[in-house]
Amino acid sequence: MKSKFLVFSLFLSFGLLASCSSDGGSGNPPADSRQVKYEVTATTGGSFNVIYFTATGSATPENFTAVPWTKEVTMQSNVQAVTFNASVANATPGQTITSKVYVGGVVKRQGTSTVQANGTAFVALQPYTFQN
Structure with missing residues (x-):
């Protein structure tokens, strides 16, 4: 049941975040940088779930139990944002999970969450919008 709730929460958060826009402020890489790396680290073990964007801009879920976890993708030119x-379930309360998005080798988005008493934690990052 916890797993279904976490997956539902991930998809719900993705929908909310995908509708947000970026202000395109400073710190963005050159417009031609389309190399994205997603990363999860944690001070605990457990059942991890992520939702990341593929090269075509499709949201894709993945489950794993070993951290650190990374996925590198070269985004297509029509993808505007990532x-x-x-999230983690069955984890040790008080420990942490951290997720990061790198663009062009530079961290553009990151967040950390502490595992709650029920053994779960969730990190939702703000979208990163590519320069056109």
């Missing part, structure tokens, strides 16, 4: 959500 976001990344991560």
